[in-house]
Structures are given as structure tokens and as C-alpha cells.
Amino acid sequence: MAKIIECVPNFSEGRDKAVVEAVAAAVRETPGATLLDVDAGESTNRTVYTFVGSPSAVVEAALAAARVAYARIDMTKHKGAHPRMGALDVCPFIPVSGVTVEECVGVSKIFALRLAKELSVPVYLYGAASSRDYRRTMPQIRAGEYEGLRDKLRQEEWSPDFGPSEFVPRWGATVTGVRKFLVAYNINLLSTKEQAHRIALNLREQGRGPNQPGRLRCCQAIGWYLEEHNLAQISINLTDFDVTPIHIAYEEAKKDAGDMKVAVTGSEVVGLVPLAALLQAAEYYIAKEGLFILEEEQKVHLAINRLGLNALSPFNPKTRIIEYCVGGVGAGQLGRGSVEELVKGVAARTPAPGGGSVAATVAALGAALGAMVGQMTYGKRQWEGLDATMRRLIPPLHKAATDLIPAIDADTAAFNAYMEANKLPQNTEEERKKRTAAVKEATEQTIQVPLSLLTTQDTTWEPLTQMAVVGNINCRSDIQVGARCLEAGAWGAYYNVLVNLDNVEDAETRKAYRSQAEVLMERAKKGCQAVLQAVDKRASSS
Template identity: 55%
Template sequence: MRKIVECVPNFSEGNDRETIDAIAQAITETPGCTLLDVDPGKSTNRTVYTFVGDPDAVVQGALNSARVARARIDMRTHKGEHPRMGAMDVCPFIPVANVSMDECVAISKTFGRLAAEALGVPFFLYEASAVHDYRRKLPQVRQGEYEGLAGRLEEPEWAPDFGPAAFVPQWGATATGARSFLIAYNVNILGTSNQAHRIALNLREAGRGPDVPGRLKAVKGMGWFVDEYNMAQVTVNLNDYQVTPIHTLFEEVKKEAAALNVGVAGSEIVGLVPLASILMAADYYMEKENLFILDEDQKVRLAVERLGLNSVAPFDPKEKIIEYRVAETPDEPLAAMRLRDFVQEVASRSSAPGGGSVSALLVAMGAGLGAMVGKLTYGVRKFESVDAQMRKCIPPLHDAAARLIPMIDADTTAFKDFMAALRLPRGTDAERTARAEQMQAGLKKAIDIPLTTMKLGDGAWDALCDVARYGNPASRSDVEVGARTLETGIWGAYKNVMINMTDITDDEFRTRIVGEAEAIVKRAAQKCADVLEILESR
């Protein structure tokens, strides 16, 4: 799955449109980067850019933007209301999808090192990337701002993490690091700014001061009145939505508002939001209300409705959810084919797609048939007595079928990688060694793909047994076909694992994988028999 990292560099220029646009262009022209937002502030004399990309792309995008700033921004003439210490004042990297905080720490360190070398300026690490606790928070690093930076750099404990320990007047210094995704979130209050602020004080982590902390961690907030909406708002920054999710903040505001006898009229998200945070809200309301929803778009709709995200402005998921903004058409030429074309492609004079892709398709279809029967049983009046069982067995079958579709193309891609290694030159000892290493890597990948197909199929058996036990008896033949197809697909994937194992030179790898694959294929035969026996006994 695609890794998505967000980068939010802040530059000390909010008035010169040419400079603002030049920095934006540098990001936009970086391959793999998608610029999502440019937010200049005249009084702060500062512009915040938001862009996303894969780990390598965001490093390059940040470097390209920093180079423009180095050429166009001169801190010696900069004035603004916002605290600052450098031309590129801060450059955080934030995990969005399929990437860990540790990876973002490594990304920030790579960027800091490369930028300091290229520009000849000091860089400090902060937040999760910080090496020293006394300079972990941004206010600590930026204390004294640009005007106090020259003296600070003379102190040994304030030597930069990258670049020279010397004052560069035109630039100043930059803080870079990794942090959690910050969600700017407002809850609408049908009351006064004072009431909204009282709620914020009770909830925000800082509370009313050191002696009276608030209830929610990783939350900053206050109350204000928005004339445009004719409503007050509890306005917060959720510094880590994994610690305090959106729905938790919303529900706690509702409790506080009820205690003050004031109404809550929905909420709004300022800027962009990760899909995971919206799905967390959906999961919360599904559990709270005992709802059964499978489709992602319906889960998103549930969260939007329960949080009242359309209350002051339309919430368009395609525009507000980061993953949807940067979504790309999956590179799945086989899975995207018409069925007729796929069969003809398999039947063509070519070794790929072959047994591995067909096996992945069979496993997906086996799980899919089980999901189909479960869905044809759930919600039907005469089968209401087994709704609870269907709620448990439909999701794993539904998810397995969806996750197996990409494996159809992945198997063919892995085979092509191995064939490419075969064509590498082998004229010298070094070339022969490199070729052998690439061939072994290609073989291991060609083994891992069908093994993953086997594992995904293996995870569907218990649910398929329950469908056989409780599902609509009119669909008995569909479950039988599903069981046989699932078993055959797993057997086919097993054969692909074993045929690629022949030339593996890593004995430990061979022993471990063969043992795992044999256990799964043996269990598939037994589970298929169990499904058929269950159906026969009904």
C-alpha cells in the first residue's frame, strides 16, 4: 500500500506574492508531491504550505522549497507577529497512511542533514526527532527568536543537529522533526463565547492552570464567538488524534454543554483530516448504536452526520480527507480487466499471468461467495434470529475478498521482477554476485506473494464455516462452490510457493516458509471438508 507523509513547512514570508508562488511552484514541480494548501498571512508575514507524498518525494519537495527560500528570503528585514527564527522557520513531517512515526523521524533527519549541507545553514531537530529533551518542544528551540539566535548558537548546548554552529543572518535557523497529525477542530455552541471558553478550559490538557488540569490529553483549546456563523465555538487543536480522537472531543463538549444548558450545533474541521480519524469516529458510533456497516463510504457518511460536519459548510470527503485528495488509480491492469479479457490473457502464449494470479483470483472468489451468502442472509426477516452470527462472519469474508484483489497483479509483478534479474549481466565476478543476489530477492518476493494469498484465504475459513452453519439454506450450493474454490486457490498458491522454493539458497528461510505453507494447505483441506459436512448435516 502507498505510503503517505505530510509535510507542513512554514516560511517567513507572507506578503511577497512572487516568493510565495515560487516556493509553491518548487513543491508542485517535485515528482511525487501533491501541494494541498498554501496559507499566507500578511500580519504574521508567514506562509504555511501543506503537501504530501511518499517518503523520498517529501524530502525532495522540502529541499526544493528550502532552496527557493534561501535565494529569496532575507531574515534581516523580516518583521511579523508570529514567533520565528528562520527563513524556513519549521518543517515538520507527519505520518498519514502506511508509515510510522519512526519512519518520519528518519525522514526529518535525512532532510535536515541534506538541507544543512546544501544550504550551509543550521538545523535543529524537535518533537519526536529531538535528540535532547530540553529542546524537544518548538517554543524551546525557538526561544529568543531570530534576534537572539546569534548569541544562542555560541552556547555549546545549543549547537545545531545539522549544519554550522554559526549565525547566518540571511537565513537564521530551521527546526525540523516528526510529529503527529494536528487536527484543527471546532464544535459549534448555541451560546456565548464565555460559555464556549468555560467548556474549553474544562477539556483542554492545560485546563485552568497547573493546579486544575483539563480532562483530555493532547488538546489545546479556547472559546470564541464567530460573527459569520452567529454561534460560539469551542476551538481546539487535537495534537494527537490517536490520544484524543475527534469523536471523543465532540462527545465531551456535548456533556459540558448539557451541564450549562446550551445547545451543540455540529462541528467543523479546518483544513484536512486523515481518513483514519474519520473511520475511528464511525467505529465509535457503530458500536454505540449497534450498527452494522461494511462500506467505507457509508462509514464516512455516518461520521459526518453524527459529528455534524456539514453544519456551517459542506464537508466534501473528496476534498477534506487527505487520502482521497491524493488517491491514484490502482496499478492493477489484470484486476481491472473485463473477465473475458482476463481469461484470454491467461490463455495467451505467455507465462504471466499464470497459476499464481489465477490462484489469487480463486481465493478471492471463494471468500467473495461466502460474503455474498452472508449478505443475502443478514437483514432478511425470516433469518433475523441469526443476524448476530452474520454480523460476525460477513466482515472477515468481505475484507478478505477485497484484500485479495491486488494479489492478482502482485503475483505477475513478482514474476516479472525475477525475470528481470535473470537478464542482468554476468560477465564479471561482481556482476555474477549482484545477479545472484537479485535473483534470490526476486524468488523470495515470488514466494511471499502466494504465501500472502494463502494467509488471507486461511483467515476466511472460520467465517465461511459460520455462513455454512447459519446462512440462507437456499444458497447452499454457493457456499459449497465457495469452499471448494477457496481450497483450490490456496492449494494453487501453495504450489507456486513450492516451485519457487527450488532455487532458494537460504536454508532457514526455506524451512520456515515450507512449514508455514504446508500447515495452511493442510488446514484448507480439513476446513473445506468441515464446511461441506456442516452443509450436509443441515
């Protein structure tokens, strides 16, 4: 899965359209960054930009935008309704997919360091990136705003995390850090505004006050009325959808609405939503209703249907799910291409795609064959007594097959990145440091990609062995081929780990990676033998 981070910088300019567009253009022109939204406010004199991309791309885009702001925004002349302390007031980085909060903390610190160094401005860290409780939230850091910043910077406890403890009149100060993705979510009610607000008070974390907290954590909510649709809504902000998912908010609202004899008529997501949020909902309804659904597209369709996301306006996954907007889901160019193209690409006079991509392809096919045998068993009258078993065995094999497809491209991308890193200039000390860091990061990826392949194929042996014992006996050769493909893929990944370990300088790190790969390879050999023995046993007894 591609690493996607969302960045939502807030700049203190919302009236000068030329400046607003210049900042937007800087983001658009950054390779690998996709600008999703520009929200300029005249009364606040503030513009919120939303863009996504890889970790390195969002840093470059944010820096490009900051350079424009540094040249064109003057805080000595700024007035607006929104609290602020700098030209680039706040720049949060938000994990979307394939990336952790901890990784985003590292990204925010890289951005802070580079911004402070390049522009010589003070930069503070907040949220998950902060290490000081008294300056963890925006209100804490922004207290006194721009007008009080000169005096604030003189206090030792308010020295910036990066940059000089000096007041820069045109700029002020910037706050950067990490927060979780906020899902703006509205639930439709055929009720009064007051009834909607009563439910909102029951749900939201703060409830009706300190002595009457609500039921849902990380949930902010109010009730309002939409004249244009002639219905009320519970307007919800889910500040951490892993703590309170969309479907939980929806189901809890339905409970209260049912008690009040009020009809719920679907819901809506405002703006964009991470794929994970809808897949959470899909898995909930699959489990609740005892459904058997494997394909991601069908799971998304189920979530849209059960949550009623089409009630007020069409919900198009291609334009509303972040990963689909930026192409961060599924196969890359190699994985999407034809078998002929892949084979010819491997046979060409180029080092990539090579053994790693072939290993991922073979392993994906092996897992797919296991899933196929399950599909050829499930739902057939002859083996209907095995339906429950197939519902358990097919999903992990299907998931492994799907998860391994992106690895076909990931291995080639990791190799190419390593080669490019080695080509970086080394003329100055700064260039040498940059090249060393880039080579180290690229080397890490050349090892992590095949290790990830080994880890994924390791999940297939138990279900594939059980499939060999009870699955459609007419497909026994498919199970045998599948097992051999998975083992071959494991060997390919193992060899790739070993060859890339030559580029790791630290002996302890090399030893740890080798040990991890050897354990997984040994499990693959034993797993393959277990599957083949199970098939042979059934064949000899039939």
C-alpha cells in the first residue's frame, strides 16, 4: 500500500486572490503532491489548503508554499477574525494510508527543521509531535497571538523547537505537528432541530457538561436544520475514526432516534474520507449480517448503502475516497499491465523489474490459486457442509493475493530509488550528508519490501493446508501449484533480502534482518511440505 499523508496548512491570507492562487500553484507544481481543496475565508483572512502525497512530496509541497508566503504575506498588516500567529500559521501532517502517526511525526520534524533553516523563522511542534504538555495544543501555543509573540519569544519556556528565538515581524511563527484525520460526518433525521441536538448531546464526548459526558469519544456534535432539504442533521466531527468509527456514530444515533420515534434517512460525509473508514463500516455490517464479501469494491458499495451516503447527493468513491483520488490503492504500472508486458519487461536489458517483482508475482498467483480452490468449493451443493469453513479459509488467501500485487511494483520502485540515491552529488558536506541519508533510506526499502512479501506469504500456509485437507479434491493440482508458487515467491524474497543486506553498514542490523528472513523462509519450506503432504494423503486414499 502506498504511503499517503494529508497536509492541511493554514496561511494568513484569504482576501488577496493572487496570493491565494500563488500558494496553490506552488503545491500543484510539486511532483507527487495532489492539491485537493483551497478554502479561502475573507472575514478570517485565512486560507486552508488540503493536499496529499508521499511523505517526501508533502514536505516539498509545504515548503514550496511557505516560500511563496514568505515573499508575499506581511503579518504586520494582517487582520482577521481567526486567531493566528504567523504567515504560515499551522501546518499539520495527517496519516491517511500506509503510514503511522510516528512516521508523520518524523515528517513534521523534517519540515520544521528545513523551514526554520531556510527562512530563519521560529517553528513550534504541536499534537503528537510535541514533547511538552504545556504546548501540545494550538490554543496553548497560539495564546497571545501574533501581537504577543515578540514578548513570548523572550521567555525560555517558549523558545521554539526549531529556528531562532527572534521575532520576525513579516512572518511571526509557525506551528507544525501531527493530528489524526478528522471525518466531517452528518446524519439525516426527519425531526426538529431540537431533537437532532438532543441526540448530538447524547453522543458527543463533552455531552452536556463535566457531569454528563456523552457516549462517544473523539466525537464533536451539534444538531441543526437544513432548510434546502427540509430535514435536520446531527453534524459530527470524528477526530479519530479509529476510536469512534463512522458506523458506530451512525448506529448510536439510530438507537436514540428509535427511542424518540424519529426517522433516520441516511447520512453524508463532508469532503473526503480515507478508504479505511469505509472498510471499517463494511466489516462491521459483514459481521453483523453474516455476509461473505471479499472484493474491496463490493465492501465500499456495502458501506455506502448501509450508511445511506447517497441520500442527499451521489457518493462517488472515485472522487470522495482519498486513496482513489490520488491512485494510492492497488496495483502500479507493472501490476496493472498484461502478463505479456511483465514477462517482456523482465526479459529486457534492464535490471528492473527483476527477481523481486517476479517473486511477488509468483507468490500472488500462489495465494490466488488457494482462494480459487475455496471459491470452487464454496456454495456448491456437493460441499455445502463446508460453507462455514470456506468462509473462514478463503478471506486470508484472497487478502494475501490482493496485498501481494502492489509488491510487484514496490520492489522495482525500491531498486530504482536506491540507484537514484547513489547518483546524488557529493561535492559539498551538505550534499554528502543528503546523499548518505537518501542511500540509507533507499537501502531500508530494498530490504523492507521483500521482508513484507515474506511476512504476507507466511499468513497463507495455515489456510492453504486446511484447504488441501477439505477443499474441492478435483482442484488438487491447483493447490499443489499454489503451494509451490508461494514457496518460490518466498525464496525469491529471501534471496533479495540477503543480496541487499550487503548495503547495510551496521552489523547488528544485518544480523537482525537475516535472522528474520531465515525464520520466515524456514516456515515457508515447512508450510509448503505440509500442503503437499495433505494433498498426497487425500489422493492416495481416494
